Each structure stands twice: as C-alpha cells, then as structure tokens.
Amino acid sequence: MHAVDVSGSMGSLVADMGLSCCEIATTMALVTAKAEKNYMIRGFSTEFRDLGITAKDSFNSAVRKASNQNFGGTDASVTYDWMIKNKFKADVVCCWTDSESWAGYKHPTQALAEYRKKVNPEVKAVYVTLAPYQITLVDPKDPLSYDIGGFDPGVPQMIQMIASGDV
Numbered sequence: 001m002h003a004v005d006v007s008g009s010m011g012s013l014v015a016d017m018g019l020s021c022c023e024i025a026t027t028m029a030l031v032t033a034k035a036e037k038n039y040m041i042r043g044f045s046t047e048f049r050d051l052g053i054t055a056k057d058s059f060n061s062a063v064r065k066a067s068n069q070n071f072g073g074t075d076a077s078v079t080y081d082w083m084i085k086n087k088f089k090a091d092v093v094c095c096w097t098d099s100e101s102w103a104g105y106k107h108p109t110q111a112l113a114e115y116r117k118k119v120n121p122e123v124k125a126v127y128v129t130l131a132p133y134q135i136t137l138v139d140p141k142d143p144l145s146y147d148i149g150g151f152d153p154g155v156p157q158m159i160q161m162i163a164s165g166d167v
Contacts, residue, residue: 002029005097006043011070025096026066032156045072048082075104077111098131
C-alpha cells in the first residue's frame with residue numbers, strides 16, 4: 001500500500017527543486033509501485049481516497065491525478081482505518097508525506113497497532129518524510145516500522161529491501 005499525502009501542505013514547493021512535496025511523493029510512490037506485482041496507490045488527507053493511479057500511468061499523469069487533490073488536513077491514520085474497514089491485507093504500508101500529520105483522533109502508530117491486531121500482525125510500515133521536520137510517525141520501539149527522511153532516488157530500493165526482509 002502506497003499512501004500519498006495529498007493534504008493542503010503537500011502543495012508547497014520544495015526549496016530549489018521547483019516541485020511540490022505531492023509531486024515528489026507521487027513520483028516516488030509510482031517508481032516503487034512499478035517494480036511490484038501487487039500494489040495500491042491511494043491518497044490521504046483527512047480521508048482516504050482512490051487517486052486512480054496505476055503502474056501503467058506516466059509520471060505526468062500520476063502527478064496530475066494526485067496534485068489536483070491537495071486540500072484538507074493531514075491524518076495518516078485514515079490509511080489504516082480504511083484498510084481495517086475493507087480487510088485489506090498489506091505486507092508493507094508506505095506513507096509518503098511532509099510529516100505535518102496533525103488532524104484526526106489518533107496517532108498513526110495507534111492505528112497501525114489496531115491494523116496489526118485486526119488484519120495483519122506482521123505488516124511493515126515505512127514513512128517517507130519529504131520535509132526536514134523533527135517529527136516522526138513511527139514508534140521507535142517498533143522493529144517493523146521505518147522512518148526515511150528525504151527523497152533520494154535510492155528510497156524505492158530501500159523500500160523493496162524492507163519488504164523482502166533484506167534490511
């Protein structure tokens with residue numbers, strides 16, 4: 001599961017890049033998904049929504065589909081809420097965000113714990129933060145959760161290594 005933050009803050013440009021966090025997150029999620037057989041790319045803000053992005057999309061079409069969704073607050077826990085409600089079993093949940101998660105009633109780590117209890121106790125969580133904040137969405141004591149800062153081109157390969165257990 002690739003959950004791309006499409007909240008209002010994701011429309012902000014990254015200094016000296018000329019790209020928004022949403023454009024970068026969508027591109028990185030698509031690169032990673034193109035290497036997988038089973039994947040889903042959806043968007044989250046204060047709700048979880050289908051962006052209509054598949055591995056067959058070009059980078060331009062994927063960015064267009066996600067970028068016109070930039071509004072609302074940020075609640076990464078809605079990803080897990082939707083997955084629980086729909087009994088969606090994922091091996092890895094990758095949230096691509098600027099890490100300004102402030103909306104909602106529970107922290108993403110609480111929602112992840114609930115998902116593990118109800119759907120998949122072995123799911124790995126990866127949070128890729130595209131802005132240099134000192135905020136984490138990961139429980140540092142959770143050996144199946146990872147924080148990755150930045151948008152280095154090697155991030156998709158790191159995620160594949162995490163998914164395969166090579167990390």
